[in-house]
Amino acid sequence: MNLFERLQLSMAKRQLRARRAEFYFDLAMSLEDRVPLFSTFKKYEKRARKRDRGMALLYRHILRNAINGSLATALEGVAPTSELMMLDAAQTAGDASVAEGLRFLSGTVEKTERMTAAIKGAVMYPLFLIALFYTILLGFSFYAIPVLESIMPVTEWPASGKALAAVANGVRHYGLLMIGLNVVLFIAFMYSLAHWAGRSRRPFDKRLPYSVYRDYSGAMLIVSLASLMRSGISLRSSLEQAVRYSTPWMRWHVRSILRGISSANAENFGAAFGTGVLNQDLEDRIMDASERRDPVEAFVKIGTGSIDRIATSIEKSSARLNSVMLLLCGVALASMLLGFMATTQQLQSAVQKKTQQTSQRN
Structure with a gap:
């Protein structure tokens, strides 16, 4: 990743951090409708490719980290540590608990x-x-x-x-x-x-x-x-x-x-x-x-x-x-x-x- 892409990724993280309340709510609704997080992030990444390259890079970054770790790991740099802690705990109890935790x-x-x-x-x-x-x-x-x-x-x-x-x-x-x-x-x-x-x-x-x-x-x-x-x-x-x-x-x-x-x-x-x-x-x-x-x-x-x-x-x-x-x-x-x-x-x-x-x- 070159310097320009790093800058775009940093700006995208700042944008998502500012509207993370809506982001959590959307993820919760997807999980409640039994849509896997992987599919949701994949759709977000595909949509962002046509609109905002920085957001596309961010969703790709989240996808990579979510596959290799947890949702809390994937959202490092976007969510504060207190919220990462809640997500990490909720994910251990399954998708239903994650959906409830995200809505909370x-x-x-x-x-x-x-x-x-x-x-x-x-x-x-x-x-x-x-x-x-x-x-x-x-x-x-x-x-x-x-x-x-x-x-x-x-x-x-x-x-x-x-x-x-x-x-x-x-x-x-x-x-x-x-x-x-x-x-x-x-x-x-x-x-x-x-x-x-x-x-x-x-x-x-x-x-x-x-x-x-x-x-x-x-x-x-x-x-x-x-x-x-x-x-x-x-x-x-x-x-x-x-x-x-x-x-x-x-x-x-x-x-x-x-x-x-x-x-x-x-x-x-x-x-x-x-x-x-x-x-x-x-x-x-x-x-x-x-x-x-x-x-x-x-x-x-x-x-x-x-x-x-x-x-x-x-x-x-x-x-x-x-x-x-x-x-x-x-x-x-x-x-x-x-x-x-x-x-x-x-x-x-x-x-x-x-x-x-x-x-x-x-």
Whole structure:
């Protein structure tokens, strides 16, 4: 496969990932009508040859992997790891279970897209505010402040103006370094979301912005476990399977849950989920479910019904984060304007004073 074909395949994966809810639903209907997946993918590949070469390459790739492995293996790069885990579990129970799992996934994806949109909003809005703040700061530093400096020495400025001049001087001399440092910090933060694991991470997961990632990932874990348990897989086996598809952060929590379940002092599985992987409300629901007559059935109900609640929780967390960022940027901009206005007023007073002195001499 040449470079151009690899690019086409990558773009096709992105397109299919965006509409995978409909894709899962179509596959489920085909299986319910007793049409083998091989025949369905073959038909999709033949149809795509006339419309989109990239999609034809993708369906050919899926066909190859489906023949040599499983549906989960075939959809690697298209579906997230949590969905691959559900597909892998469903396929072990036959086509009927796969059809049911695909239909369940179709509905789940539509709901999780709401959570994803909330997370994107939580990230993009603060980034927009930061970019706007930096743009205004650059304008002050390279255009407004130098004009004032050419008229009046900084030593004669008011305290707020001197502070603004110091910031502007720092931006002019170290602006690129500051931008680079912020980019590095942002990359480090994004990397830490999935890779920073252990007890040292737990206090941060209770606070923004890490709590948004915790809420989303914890909800997806419960949904994944509920899907596996619906297929007849035990909680322990479901957790062991989740380890295979988990990020380092989630893997630490899942292994801690497994140790909690295996503990001789464990009265029920609910206490084992107190690792910090879930928010307090969801953790309480899991604890209550573990104490009921049919804890597995109660767990499945919580998993299938928790997505909308978590989406609402994430939207509230996003709103709080956005409010904090808006307040911080507002205070910073107000301080800049205060320093600028105070300096211009003092400059006007100095000019008027010099004009009066000149008039008196004449």
